[in-house]
Amino acid sequence: MPDFSTIQKISFIGSGNLATNLALGLQKAGLRIVEVFSPDKSHARQFANLINCTVADHLESINTESDLYLIAVPDDAIEDVGRSLPQFNGIPAHTSGISSIKSLASAKNHGVFYPLQTFTLRRKVDLAHVPFFIEGSDNHVINALKVLAGKLSDNVREITSDQRKQLHLAAVFVSNFPNHLYSIAENILEEQGLGFDFLKPLIRETADKVSSVSPASAQTGPARRNDRNTLEKHLEMLEQYPEYRKLYQLISEQIKKKYHE
Amino acid sequence: MPDFSTIQKISFIGSGNLATNLALGLQKAGLRIVEVFSPDKSHARQFANLINCTVADHLESINTESDLYLIAVPDDAIEDVGRSLPQFNGIPAHTSGISSIKSLASAKNHGVFYPLQTFTLRRKVDLAHVPFFIEGSDNHVINALKVLAGKLSDNVREITSDQRKQLHLAAVFVSNFPNHLYSIAENILEEQGLGFDFLKPLIRETADKVSSVSPASAQTGPARRNDRNTLEKHLEMLEQYPEYRKLYQLISEQIKKKYHE
Numbered sequence: 020m021p022d023f024s025t026i027q028k029i030s031f032i033g034s035g036n037l038a039t040n041l042a043l044g045l046q047k048a049g050l051r052i053v054e055v056f057s058p059d060k061s062h063a064r065q066f067a068n069l070i071n072c073t074v075a076d077h078l079e080s081i082n083t084e085s086d087l088y089l090i091a092v093p094d095d096a097i098e099d100v101g102r103s104l105p106q107f108n109g110i111p112a113h114t115s116g117i118s119s120i121k122s123l124a125s126a127k128n129h130g131v132f133y134p135l136q137t138f139t140l141r142r143k144v145d146l147a148h149v150p151f152f153i154e155g156s157d158n159h160v161i162n163a164l165k166v167l168a169g170k171l172s173d174n175v176r177e178i179t180s181d182q183r184k185q186l187h188l189a190a191v192f193v194s195n196f197p198n199h200l201y202s203i204a205e206n207i208l209e210e211q212g213l214g215f216d217f218l219k220p221l222i223r224e225t226a227d228k229v230s231s232v233s234p235a236s237a238q239t240g241p242a243r244r245n246d247r248n249t250l251e252k253h254l255e256m257l258e259q260y261p262e263y264r265k266l267y268q269l270i271s272e273q274i275k276k277k278y279h280e
Numbered sequence: 281m282p283d284f285s286t287i288q289k290i291s292f293i294g295s296g297n298l299a300t301n302l303a304l305g306l307q308k309a310g311l312r313i314v315e316v317f318s319p320d321k322s323h324a325r326q327f328a329n330l331i332n333c334t335v336a337d338h339l340e341s342i343n344t345e346s347d348l349y350l351i352a353v354p355d356d357a358i359e360d361v362g363r364s365l366p367q368f369n370g371i372p373a374h375t376s377g378i379s380s381i382k383s384l385a386s387a388k389n390h391g392v393f394y395p396l397q398t399f400t401l402r403r404k405v406d407l408a409h410v411p412f413f414i415e416g417s418d419n420h421v422i423n424a425l426k427v428l429a430g431k432l433s434d435n436v437r438e439i440t441s442d443q444r445k446q447l448h449l450a451a452v453f454v455s456n457f458p459n460h461l462y463s464i465a466e467n468i469l470e471e472q473g474l475g476f477d478f479l480k481p482l483i484r485e486t487a488d489k490v491s492s493v494s495p496a497s498a499q500t501g502p503a504r505r506n507d508r509n510t511l512e513k514h515l516e517m518l519e520q521y522p523e524y525r526k527l528y529q530l531i532s533e534q535i536k537k538k539y540h541e
Contacts, residue, residue, distance in 0.1 A: 093505070093507070094507065094509060094510060095507075095509055117510050117513055117514075135478060135479070135481070135482055136481060136482055136485060137482060137485055137486055137489070137500050138500075139489055139493060139497075139498050139500060140497075141493075142489055142492065142493060144485060148481050149481050150478045150481065174478075174481075178474075182472055182474060184513070184517065185468060185469065185471075185472045185474065185517070186469070186474060186478060186479075188468060188514050188517055188518070189465035189468045189469050189474075189479060190465075190479065190482055191501055191502065191514065191528070192461045192462070192464050192465040192468070192524075192528075193458075193461060193462050193465045193479050193482060193483050193486065194482050194483070194485075194486040194500070194501070195499070195500060195501030195502075195503065195504065195535070196458075196461050196531050197454075197457075197458035197461055197462075197483075197486055197487075198486055198490070198495050198498055198499055198500070199495075199499065199531055199534065199535050200453045200454060200457050200458055200461075201453070201454050201458075201490050201495035201498075202494075202495035202496050202499065202538075203453050204450035204451075204453040204454045204495075205494065205495055205496070207446060207449060207450050207453070208446065208447070208450050210446075211443055211446045213439075213443060213446065213447060213450075215490075215494070215495075217396060217411045217435075217447060218396070218447075218450060218451065218454050219490070219491050220396070220397060220409050220410050220411065220435075221396055221397055221398060221451055221454060221455050222454050222455070222458075222487045222490060223487050223488070223491075224397060224398055224405060224455075225398055225454065225455040225458055225459055225487070226458075226483045226484050226486070226487035226488075227484070227487075228398070228400055228403055229459070229462050229476075229480070229483060230480050230484075231403065232400060232402075232403060233463075233466065233476070234459050234460075234462035234463035234465075234466055234476075235463050235466070236400075236401075237400050237459055237462075238456070238459055238460065238463065239398050239399075239400060239455070239456060239459070240452055240455070240456030240459075241452065241456075242456065243456065244354070246354070246355065246356075248355060248356055248378075249355060249378050252378060252445070253378075253449050253452065256445065256446070256449055257449070262534055263453075265530065266530060266531065266534065267452075267453075269526065269527060269530060270457050270460055270527065273460065273523055273527065274456070274460050277463075
């Protein structure tokens with residue numbers, strides 16, 4: 020039985036925003052990132068330059084001495100990556116919100132190391148309070164990944180693949196979708212020669228207030244008040260944007276229904 | 281011509297979250313809040329206790345010595361309030377995002393004093409960087425309101441009623457609607473026995489990142505990647521929530537169209 024108690028050497032498969040942010044955080048926490056593999060060679064070299072590690076030419080020829088292989092690749096590639104890895108004693112673990120732990124079942128010891136956060140190009144994320152969700156093929160793996168995540172964040176928890184999927188779905192609602200709404204607002208203001216900057220204090224306060232008030236009690240706005248005049252004026256103003264109008268109508272209907280029926 | 285150059289005494293008509301936050305900020309900035317009127321007497325008394333001012337029994341009998349009458353009432357009541365006010369030399373100004381300055385045209389001097397922010401019960405908002413949008417019936421009024429807003433915030437600008445309406449519409453997209461999405465996520469997680477707390481670092485980072493990256497480049501997630509497997513899995517998971525499913529589908533379609541057509 021290999022000793023997982025202290026993960027020290029880590030390899031990365033994948034070199035995107037998530038991989039880069041994790042690698043920087045792990046390095047800062049004293050871990051050794053030894054190697055990276057990515058089908059996009061120039062991407063892998065960028066990662067290797069930043070982190071100061073080697074680049075593997077093929078998945079099959081990856082260094083087999085690492086304690087952990089963090090797999091941060093598109094979901095539909097995880098299973099293939101798992102099957103293409105050479106024999107080693109280390110743990111392959113994926114970082115996906117939606118893929119089951121079973122997608123790595125071709126390796127005896129395997130796990131999941133999922134940080135619930137959005138990682139964007141050229142933006143370094145502070146991992147200190149990011150929730151890390153852990154799964155493992157057995158208790159040794161679970162403990163090893165928990166200890167590792169604990170070096171990055173004060174917010175580490177073991178959950179099932181099904182719970183992780185629900186968190187991932189919820190994350191789309193609180194991150195990807197609000198960002199799309201920000202982008203609609205940016206378009207509306209641009210058209211008027213008004214800067215998106217004016218909205219930044221409001222965006223921040225809207226996000227901050229749900230840290231102390233539940234979103235259901237924090238709801239404000241014309242739909243919440245069932246203020247028909249304002250709702251009508253807004254819909255008129257949106258006549259030149261049929262798609263934004265449709266979205267405005269659907270969300271407003273849902274808010275009205277929630278608070279006024 | 282009354283001297284508007286230095287507003288010192290202020291009365292409030294309306295005693296809700298916006299009025300309370302403004303009054304606290306103005307008081308801290310050295311202004312004197314002398315009186316409040318609200319049709320809801322117990323609400324008015326709460327405001328008066330907090331701010332230490334008198335309560336007017338009727339709109340018609342309001343103290344006529346103030347330099348400014350800040351009107352923070354529902355939009356459809358502004359015009360009536362304007363017409364019911366007694367004769368005075370001070371400026372009535374409303375705080376609405378959507379109402380035209382003309383709704384106060386029954387008074388010779390009048391204006392708009394609109395803070396672009398969300399004000400929620402029992403939450404004190406820092407006004408220092410909140411954008412204040414000013415309109416006035418003439419340059420004296422505009423200058424007086426600009427000087428006043430400048431005592432609260434470093435972000436003061438004169439705009440037209442039409443531009444203000446666009447800002448108000450954009451504000452719904454970046455504040456009221458994201459909050460509704462937060463509340464959907466809370467419901468989904470509750471059903472699974474998972475806490476909304478897990479989403480807070482993600483919500484904060486999503487809001488923070490658009491202060492340095494435009495929302496269009498900050499977009500991430502399955503729809504942005506056109507990741508059909510994940511989109512399908514999420515839609516399956518939403519089968520028990522037909523309304524959330526409809527919203528998920530509409531927003532995802534719009535994101536896919538924007539980045540992949």
